[in-house]
Amino acid sequence: MKLSKAIYISAVAVSFGWVVGCSNDDNGPYMNDDDGMMAVDFSGTYAQVDHLGRPGINTTLSVDMDGSPSIKDAHNTTIPSEMAASFQAGFQARLEQYHDVYALKLGLDPAAVDYENNILGLDAATLTTVLAADVLEVSPDLPTTYFNPGTDFDNDGRILVPDGDEVALTGRHPNDDIIDVSLILFFGGMEGTRFSGQDLDDDGMADLPRLTSDGVGLTATIATTFPYLGNPE
Amino acid sequence: MKKKMKYMIGLSAVAFVAVILVAADHIDAPSTAGTTADIADFYAFEPSEGSDNTVFVVDLQSDVLPELAYGTFDEDVLVEINIDLDGDLVEDRVIQAIAKEGRMYFFGPATPLQTGLNSEVYVDEALGDVEISGASAIVETTSDGVSLFAGPRQDPFFFDFFQFNAVISPELESAPGGFLPPEEAADTFDGANTMSIVIELPNSMLGTPTATNALGLTVYKTWVTTNKKQ
Numbered sequence: 001m002k003l004s005k006a007i008y009i010s011a012v013a014v015s016f017g018w019v020v021g022c023s024n025d026d027n028g029p030y031m032n033d034d035d036g037m038m039a040v041d042f043s044g045t046y047a048q049v050d051h052l053g054r055p056g057i058n059t060t061l062s063v064d065m066d067g068s069p070s071i072k073d074a075h076n077t078t079i080p081s082e083m084a085a086s087f088q089a090g091f092q093a094r095l096e097q098y099h100d101v102y103a104l105k106l107g108l109d110p111a112a113v114d115y116e117n118n119i120l121g122l123d124a125a126t127l128t129t130v131l132a133a134d135v136l137e138v139s140p141d142l143p144t145t146y147f148n149p150g151t152d153f154d155n156d157g158r159i160l161v162p163d164g165d166e167v168a169l170t171g172r173h174p175n176d177d178i179i180d181v182s183l184i185l186f187f188g189g190m191e192g193t194r195f196s197g198q199d200l201d202d203d204g205m206a207d208l209p210r211l212t213s214d215g216v217g218l219t220a221t222i223a224t225t226f227p228y229l230g231n232p233e
Numbered sequence: 234m235k236k237k238m239k240y241m242i243g244l245s246a247v248a249f250v251a252v253i254l255v256a257a258d259h260i261d262a263p264s265t266a267g268t269t270a271d272i273a274d275f276y277a278f279e280p281s282e283g284s285d286n287t288v289f290v291v292d293l294q295s296d297v298l299p300e301l302a303y304g305t306f307d308e309d310v311l312v313e314i315n316i317d318l319d320g321d322l323v324e325d326r327v328i329q330a331i332a333k334e335g336r337m338y339f340f341g342p343a344t345p346l347q348t349g350l351n352s353e354v355y356v357d358e359a360l361g362d363v364e365i366s367g368a369s370a371i372v373e374t375t376s377d378g379v380s381l382f383a384g385p386r387q388d389p390f391f392f393d394f395f396q397f398n399a400v401i402s403p404e405l406e407s408a409p410g411g412f413l414p415p416e417e418a419a420d421t422f423d424g425a426n427t428m429s430i431v432i433e434l435p436n437s438m439l440g441t442p443t444a445t446n447a448l449g450l451t452v453y454k455t456w457v458t459t460n461k462k463q
Binding site for chain 1: 279
């Protein structure tokens, strides 16, 4: 009883002294606003609750299971340098599960329909290792493109197969179709078109599912000048 | 038997997420989904070809569904844009933004005193502040050539998200043809708004990167976090 009271008093004294100290200290967690009259309080410790690098990765490749702690929450509170070790295996399993789902819908053996190396030449383990470290890469001095699979950047007639001089993965602009790019990397195979609604027997009906594009483009208003996004609707 | 086992595992794992609303990062996880700290999206780009600036856009919250938190920046949520220069996936520079009394205050780019999951505001490295906008954009440009904005904007993210849920559903009759052709597909986020924080700054303030991407191009490796006051 006595001990806890003593601790309480000393804790109050310490925090009181700290507050007084800060209010007279230019290095304290306060800042004057424009007119210099009113102090703005920025004190406190802030703990991470959400994380985002590349769009759509945690949402599409993390799987939460009933009765287990949320992997999606864990992903949001893991630092990037530790993400690959924590999440790569789960991401790869998820990628294969997506292929199994479509094998079954097509009446095929799930064991026979697997991820194939994509347009970047990445196998499933390498792709999911890259994606597990959830960061967005942006180049300081190259044109921004998340990846535009329809553009022959170096005019060599090769659109989908990187040959060493493509400009890609240099940032994300609001008009980049990051969902289609992700789908192409997941389901497109070497040519980027593996599952793209092909009509194999020429009967006017698609024989393979359309998995490499969701079919939509930018609908919002964007601008070429700061702040680049349109007024709210 | 082995085949059937794999089928069952795949089916049960996918089933748990088949009905969850997912998007770029909108509403991505149970503990942040729909809260004021929910990161909707993140963009980083060169504003025009040949520019020496980089633009970062952080979108918080969304009104794509009626029950989500939307419309006010939470003064207890600190936004951090992290920049890794050397490719070790540890932040070397941090830009902070936090709302107070109708203004958004920016700090940095600062070399972090400590990396990881906990932060304090770098009050000694104030970058500038801007009035939080209403429907029209209010923009502040600092003497360092930094442009600042915070307020509601159209959400530029586009995704036929409802068809995506049908595509990943393990139900055999659910979207056997996959996504829809463009004439039938619909952007779920058409008409949605988000609470945006936009900062454009000279690359010289960020430092010189040595990290490279999968194609060997020199890049900053960046990510955004939200952090709740304890």
